[in-house]
Amino acid sequence: MAIGKNVPRVDAVAKVTGRARYTDDYHMPGMLHAGYVRSTIAHGRVTRIDTAQAAALPGVEAVYTFEDVPQTLFATAGHPYSLDPAHMDVADRLLLTGHVRYHGDEVAVVVARDRLTLQAAIAKVAVEYEPYPVMVEGAAALAEGAFEIHAGSRNRIGESRYQTGQDVDAALAAAPIRIESHYRSRIVQHCHIENHIALAYMDDLDQITIISSTQIPHIARRIVGEALGLPWGQIRVIKPYIGGGFGAKQDVVLEPMVAWLTRRLDGRPVQIDLSREECMIGTRIRHPFDIALRAGADEEGRLLAMDLDVISNSGAYASHGHSVAAAGGAKMRSLYPNAQVRYHAQTVYANIPAAGAMRAYGSPQVLFAVECAVEEAARRCGMDPLAFRLKNVVRPGDKDGLTGKPFLSCGLVECLEKGRALIGWDEKRAALAGGQDGPIRRGLGVACFSYASGTFPVCLEIAGARIILNQDGSVHVQVGATEIGQGSDTVVAQMAAETLGIPYEKVHVVSTQDTDVAPFDTGAYASRQAYVVSNAVKRAAEELKEKILAQAQYMTGIDSAALDLQGGAVVYVEAPERRVMLLGDLALASYYDKEHGGGQLTADVSLKTRTNAPTFGCTFVEVEVDIPLCRITIREICNVHDSGRILHPIMAAGQVQGGAAMGIGAALYEELLVDAESGWIYNNNLLDYKFPTPVDIPEIGWAFVETTEPTSGYGNKSLGEPPIISPPAAIRNALWDATGVKIDTLPLTPHRLFRHFKKAGLI
């Protein structure tokens, strides 16, 4: 039995010894290095480009400009292909562009024999621009007659709305307590430690092989095919270990370019390895949201209705387009299903870097607004914010307001109770009840979230698993699901061991996905993998087990129904301590017996999951605020999650701590600064964009409320993304509790605190 145990992580030794290979560790003799010439303005048109000096530099192999690339627009989002034309991603990219749309846009590409020459050559490409009006904020891009960032778009990428209940307006009008506010989040960048990198080469005249740091190898294959107008089968994408992605690599960024370059350069290997500075602007960011929210509650503390109006800023290119705003709105619905909700969102272009997927995909922005408003409703009712939430949050048996489907596994109330005890909510609140007036004040905050375990029914959910019995009785498992640090290979091994009935150590998971051989799966995103892969692995393991037992019957004459596989041996169902034969002996006979046997016993399953389990949780935090220094210190913080059954407690805790740490970064420190007038980016490096270091992150507590989700193979639900969602609102609510100052824009930097404290007369 491997599920629920802290088995050794399958890739831990490879990683601590430095032997795990990442994309940059695949060097090829004669490999060329390519790099972009990036625009020095945020919006405009190239009027002249002179590459002669760069091309003349010894060691430069080629320089291509936007005039040399194919003129087929393509979409980059790491979404499954859609058969419905209305649901296709927005195709608004070329490999290079003469119309630059953000500070750092790609106008030319240089290929050189070594990196030093490459950098020198890039600096020698001379570019002149005609500037266009710069629009940094979504509202500016939406204004009547605004300059079109993409011709014909009116700067709009998408729009959606939904409503639950009878009449949100009437409910709000009748509500004795009404809240109306505006919530904003600013630009956050993923900052995975391995920057984007990809390498491509050709072994013959048709096939292009790409090695890439991607979360989505199978999707990348399709998009490269689309971008270059090539049959998808000619593209092969290999994904080795990757050094973090958090959504920025759920997008096709470098792959089409390296593929195009190797074709232009006789199949020679070409690598693009972005610098940190490029990676922070030239890949993806988190969408900044502006949310106008109205909410209503009654005096008994019932949340009656919420009305959200969202502008999601997608920046220079559509990438994931409107999906992020739509998903954030849809996943929020499970949290307070008894309140009526109206959700309207628009996604727009602007002259900032392109926004894409980032951990929890729209939910952090939407739930920040919701949990700030709920806090206000609670306080206006004169209620403990925790008691208010306990009264209103989802409970088992509640139904989704739109689909009418009941929530099957749901432990949010228990999460809140557990967090209450962990942080000592009641005692701490009682201690603070007397009020504070010194320069250092304490406050308590709580916030909840709801999320999902995939993208169904909006997108396809498909997973593949292949399990092969080796000659020695061990198995190899191949999945299309990608390990990106979250531990997916390890839980796949646990699942296979559990269902097959063999020791965990006998399961080898092939970590690398190679689209030529790996089963099809769309990849790591939406916290989907452990959920959707569970059903595929389980079914494959069951099929293989059946074949193994049939082989045992064949060899022994004992009815397979009387046999089971346990601990790596065939045993009697009725008497598991009685061993019939070792799996290794069975496998040898199956492979090599000249007369009999099934050969290589293999199960190969491709499965579509047509369910999507909501997950829940909350953050509790106690802060200390130094008013004169405008600084927030977290004294205590803990996240409590209902993620169904916990497959691996240590790794699950790691997801919670890592995600909550990212949430703390977004709450207190992180913002990519864009000049409001010029669109210039000030801090695209890790010194000036400060994501938390070891000394900035407090000890993060965690706990789980284990439920069993009936729609998943092992009772598990999503966990990878959710921990990032609720810390910011909890911290903001604690700041309010401590100081009486409520701030509706993230991040809560000293700069922002200073302005608000000043206005409130605190300093």
Added chain:
Amino acid sequence: MRQTIAITLNGSPRRFDVDVRQSLMEVLREQAGTLSVKQGCGVGECGACTVLIDDAPVDSCIYLAVWADGRAVRTTEGECRDGQLSPVQQAFVEEGAVQCGICTPGFVMAATALTERRPGEPLDRDAIRRGLAGNLCRCTGYATIVTAVEKCICREEE
């Protein structure tokens, strides 16, 4: 301009012919084949390229290869001997201090220096955090890494 440097790499004497503009990180990755040395920024911000030079942690991306001439360089490859993980590596495995793993070799070296520096001297979690402040990890939130180092120090004390 090129220059020949002699270093002791993970205990073995090695000579490399280097471009004087090259960083130690580049030479370790491209010539020595010690691919555990990772690059996260190339300018001294992230610590992914941390190696030990005469047992002190250094960002090898901003350390010229020629400066290493005559010195002893340690990378993560050298910490595992005869198939045995070092105490730090072992603790990282046990405590779940590894996620995507790209920062791990750098952290292993920084933590090795920290645990070796003043043997027997107790370090609390805050001191460990300060000792690792030059290394960034975006996956773990650091707690498991701090616990791993704490465990090594406790083991040494036993």
